[in-house]
Amino acid sequence: MYFLGVNGFYLVLLGAAALEMRRHRLRIREETRWRVLGSQVAPTVSMLVPAHNEGATVAESVRALLTLQYPRLEVVLVNDGSTDETLAALEGEFGLVAVHPIYRRQISHEDVRGLYRSTVTPNLVVVDKENGGKADALNAALNVASGELVCAVDADTLIESDALLRMARPFLHGDDVVAVGGTVRVANGSQVKGGRVRIARPPRNALAGIQTVEYLRAFLFGRLGWNRLGGNLIISGAFGLFRRQTVITAGGYLHETVGEDMELVARLRRQGIEQGTPHRVEFIPDPVAWTEVPETLRVLGRQRDRWQRGLADVLWRFRDVPLRPRYGTLGLVAFPYFILVELLAPVIEVAGLIILGASLALGAVNGSFALLFFLAAYGFGMLLSLLTLVLDELSFQPYERIRDRLVLVPWAVLESFGYRQLTAYWRLRGLVKYMRGSSDWGVMTRAGFTPSQDAAPDAASQVQPDARAADR
């Protein structure tokens, strides 16, 4: 029953995603984004960039942000108690001068040591503060920022040059939109220069390749489908656009959770519904940002473990929402789905595999039936992955060469053999850790982009509250 229910719902999501993609394609066909680019009345955007010990790459990242195509742009970088040369690198590159903060401290955060403005590019503001983690840094940036919209971005996320023009679009479409997310793609294997992906290529590493398919599935059929159903709950921590005043009114980012991005979106939606204020969360399928994914099992395991703890934490905090008609789709569909499918799936999958193995050993289950069931279950997963690749092929085609587009097919097939079981184990481990009260972030090691491509992030740096996180 569980198998049929979950897969049936996946089909609903896939159908909804296809409809949503069609509508989106019709909306953007032959659209001229330069009108927004040259508009005096486009909403102002502040990029919020938390940085902790990013001295090697911070100047490059900021330069890339400052050259984004958007008419009214401000970059607020928060040096979150770095112990390396992050601030010095910024001072040297952008000619920072100290200014005193005239801002209303509407959300609490660790003490600010100094506030700087660039003499080279006056739309760059740097906040130097005591270390408090990613959420704390974002809260400080929210207070200092002056934009109507704020874009939370990790210092090492590679953003498409026209990403803001695309992401601002839903805000122009509706006054009730409070947050917008876009598709984040895997950058491993691509050629990167000047903080931008110049030539998109699929990863050569198998683990990264499988994650590329996984990301596509999560974004293109998961979130896009939820967009249609009105149940979007996650906006990538790596790149998301929010209405600043709404986030401030909601109290900003929460410190005490490892899933602060999902927690914020869930809170914005719940408060909006309870108070009768705007609360629509939109997702656009456009590829707007690129991120590096782990290429070793150890790092990937830690990441998935942490994501699962974040999910469990958020669902526990919002335990009063599921099955309450007052919250509409959010309470009756989205939250139950996240509990039954996202949270409990690893429990059911691991338990199913163990029971199946034991039953086979004891002869309680017919061997050929078990094999067929196994094939049907994993075959359906493969089918969903392939259908997502088709959806991507019909829409954005990010890889120019045909062979690059087709190289994802074997990864989609291989995902079911080993990778899926491993992620189920890691997620189960995360769940157990959460129940035991663990809230550490762990160390995230990045391989960095290949030496021939610049913007290589510092390998093996301690990621502050998962700054570099890709997405769920």
Add this chain to the structure above:
Amino acid sequence: MRVALAEAALLVITFLALVGHAGWVALRARRQRPHLAMAADTLAAALEGVNPAPGDLDDLAALSANAQIGVFSQLATSLQGAQGKRLTEVAAKVGLVAKAERWCVSKRWGRRLRGARTLTMLGSGQGVVSTLLDDPRAEVRSQAVQWAADHPEAAPVDRLLRMLRDPEALCRFTVKDSLLRMGSTATEPLLRYVSAPGQAPAPEALEVAAGIADVRFLDPALALCGASSARTRALAATLVGSVGGSRGTEALTALLSDADPSVRTSAAKALAKLGHWPAASRLAECLRDPSWDVRRAAAITLRGFWPTGVLLLRRALSDSDRFARDMARQVLDLPGAGGQSSAQSTPAAREAEQVAR
């Protein structure tokens, strides 16, 4: 067994669809490449005044609609005047204009939108696109507004002004943006609109008027400074600030005592814009305002009235009101304000930050 077979069949079909589409796209691109290059040459020659040969026009007409739009849009965005007209003529000759006009009357909104976008790009469609200002889809209406901004003779500005009350945010945004781009063409109708007795104008109209900043807006703006809606009064203050005049500064000084903080803030900012230093003493009183936004706007305005304003800010450092003291301290601490500037927060600034919470 049947389920597994069905799944296997679906997997194969999906895989073939993927490969087939990728192959078809590549093949189409390869086949179109020489035709597109030829089409670009034809258009370039036409723009230089060379009449295209019938054969070249036939080749251009034989391209798919997507390819035609691609070729024309590469040039259209950067062309105006005689060259723009020539491009439109070629588009009409190859049937693209007629095709786009047909799309505009389609039952499918995606087609109507595409038609309006194509005609906006080509600068054509006088008889068709103006009717789309009443389209049921916001995307189509918004595109028609963009088109109308380039064709005020076909779609009067008054019609656009009525759309400032459109229920869809997208349409209101596009109207505002288009009116600002139209500039002086929109001034007269906008003046009539904001001066009309009875109903208060849409707030967006005042924003546009402030952007155009024509002195003729002063009288209606002064009248609206007494409106019942705080938002209207605040926007009217901004408009007065963009226009100026002695009557304007009097009204703005009076608005510093308005009951609504957003109006007081707008008035202070408008006085800063006009550099009206005689209002400095009144602004100094605003440093005690209960609203943080008003205090901040007043202090920054005073800072701009150097040296009178800075003198008043220094006096405020010993004010009995600690909020006034702190805001003055923060503003004086800004580089270039005659106060100190340092990388580290001073105790006073730290205190100010605490208070600002």
